Amino acid sequence: MAKYAEHSDKIKVHDCFISIPEQLSKENKKFQYKLVREGGNAKIFESSLQWLSDSGIIQKCTRLKVIDQPLRAYRETSIFKVYMGDTGLLVSMFGIDSANKILTGNLGIYKGAIYENITAQVLSEHHELYYFEPSAHNEIDFILNTNDGAIPIEVKSAENTKSKSLKAYIEKYHPVYAYRFSSNNVNTQDPIIKNYPLYMLMFI
8 A cells, every 4th residue: 555555545545444344343334434534435535445446455345226137237336345355354453362362263243244254255256246235124245146146145153044134035036046154064954045154155
């Protein structure tokens, strides 16, 4: 950032970058410019955030207005989440004490952020990142654009993997299948929902 960003953007790029752990630790992980700096907005920080995206340091996950094809045509480009392109870099930004706890399996309040960031990092290698939020209490973490249509992906960091949002999505849109990733073992007994451990993300 210090070497390659435009001189006028260096501080703003840095401010966007260091805000990412706070952005991801929120229950609603939508990126908020006001968390970068008080009074912040897209006019001030959008180009700096785009610099981080273009450099591969971050990955944007854009919200979809509706589920229809082509998905790209239904993006809400001003509403998105921001994930780190490298989850190890994200963990290092939590501070040495938190990082040491995470490495020993105590993920604490960052568990959800880490699980989602790992998912975004793996998916972004071959897919554009989308999520779907039809209401304030109903959200699908990722929507995968495939030859089988729009496939929902839920990422669960808790032992309880039940999801009203995923159930509602399946009932309304009837996907051929759906993915749920968690720390639990493989379970493919459900005819629609494929339950896999997080490390199997690389195989989809």
